Amino acid sequence: MVRKSDPDARISFLATSAGIENQLVPPRGYDLLTVPKAAIPRGISKDLLLLPLNLMRAVSVTRRKIAGADVIVGFGGYLAGTAYIAAKLSRIPIIVHEANAKAGLANRLGSFLTDDVALCEQTLGIGKGVVIGLPMREALLTWAHRIRTDPIESRTQARRALGIEPEKQTLVVMGGSQGSLRINDAIAKALDQILANDIQVVHAVGGRNVLPTKRPGYFPTAYLNQVELAYAAADLLIARSGAATCQETLAFGLPAIFVPLPHGNGEQELNAAPLVKVGAGVIIRDELLDGETLGQTSIEILKDEERLGRMRQASAQLARLDAAQELAGMVIRVTDGRA
Structure with missing residues (x-):
């Protein structure tokens, strides 16, 4: 700029x-x-x-x-x-x-x-x-504006660009640039339940972690080189609540389940708090994270279209582009x- x-x-x-x-x-x-x-x-x-x-x-x-x-x-x-x-x-x-x-x-x-x-x-x-x-980077802003202007078509295009089913509900999971072993373990335990509900999963495991085996509906990758495509493709995000992640989900009007990193000075839970307050996201604390909780929470949100709509609207209204x-x-x- x-x-x-x-x-x-x-x-x-x-x-x-x-x-x-x-x-x-x-x-x-x-x-x-x-x-x-x-x-x-x-x-x-x-x-x-x-x-x-x-x-x-x-x-x-x-x-x-x-x-x-x-x-x-x-x-x-x-x-x-x-x-x-x-x-x-x-x-x-x-x-x-x-x-x-x-x-x-x-x-x-x-x-x-x-x-x-x-x-x-x-x-x-x-x-x-x-x-x-x-x-934010120009690519993020470009896709954020596209999602706001034509969400259905833009979401479909992003899914095609990622090589996943264009019409299927999509859960994107990531744990930051290095990944999160805690989130990776929980999503592995919840995966069968999530896939059984006709939800596809894009999972960035982190470059230092073992890459799981790909299977129908499950697309693991070490790192999302074009995270803007993942945001645009997603109906729901599971992630840590670093400052960038929180602000980027707002830009895309993307509902999220946040698992704040329990270290540092507590800033990650504070980052997510404004989103949770307006109904744009939910928090699962790290010490309470397990496969059953993550799977059940994800499915409950994704299968409730009215709730998803409210979360998208609340998220988009907080964004500063x-x-x-x-x-x-x-x-x-x-x-x-x-x-």
């Missing part, structure tokens, strides 16, 4: 030398600047004693890498915290975007260093900011102010 307004804009990404960004960013035509990570240890250890030294080194390297930048945009995580400090010391403007319902340490720090804060929703840990939603434009507008305003 920034380049649409300024084709000459130079956009660079910060990453560690071992980050997955090394494979994803350069092929898309963006510069990648590698910097060291200064992670905060969870407990008392040697790493905790070395933290001040590691942080000073990371900030120093980052300051050199970002020299000449007009703005730093951060989305949280250890590197963002380092970048915020480096930018502040270098007098470079900062924009913070917080996707989760409960902010992490880095973005809480960043929000004290700038007045330019964007949120997906009102967020615990950050007392200011404008709610814009989550910036212009977050990318909003964030790009913030970037342009800040950079224009430095010109």
Whole structure:
């Protein structure tokens, strides 16, 4: 979106030398600047004693890498915290975007260093900011608009593109980029019951997990390379409730069963809470997840067309589809102010 307004804009990404960004960013035509990570240890250890030294080194390297930048945009995580400090010391403007319902340490720090804060929703840990939603890739937005304009035809086209039955009710199951052993185990135990109800299942198990055997109506895959097709094809989603997943289901008006990851600072359950409150989704807590519960809940929702319709409507009404434009507008305003 920034380049649409300024084709000459130079956009660079910060990453560690071992980050997955090394494979994803350069092929898309963006510069990648590698910097060291200064992670905060969870407990008392040697790493905790070395933290001040590691942080000073990371900030120093980052300051050199970002020299000449007009703005730093951060989305949280250890590197963002380092970048915020480096930018502040270098007098470079900062924009913070917080996707989760409960902010992490880095973005809480960043929000004290700038007045330019964007949120997906009102967020615990950050007392200011404008709610814009989550910036999404063009492919996601394209399919989201198609589903909203012509849901039946778009759903059929997406299913054909995935190589599954175009007219059959579809359950999509995923557990994030690495998959979820807990969800995988539960869906394996529920699969016979789900398939017996004339529901087909697209299941992203995660690249590190064993790929189950394909069978009629069951389509396992390591990873959904075009997740927008899966969202468009689905009548119901089973997933963890990371910030991106929650916001993307809203964009597609997609009913969901969320199984919040029980670790971290509790942000996943908080992410799903607004969707559950309006009836767009339901939560099964990780400790209560089993095959019987997951299978029964999925079938009850999918076989109740009125409930499905209400969930779709509630989900679509919460969606914000212009977050990318909003964030790009913030970037342009800040950079224009430095010109």
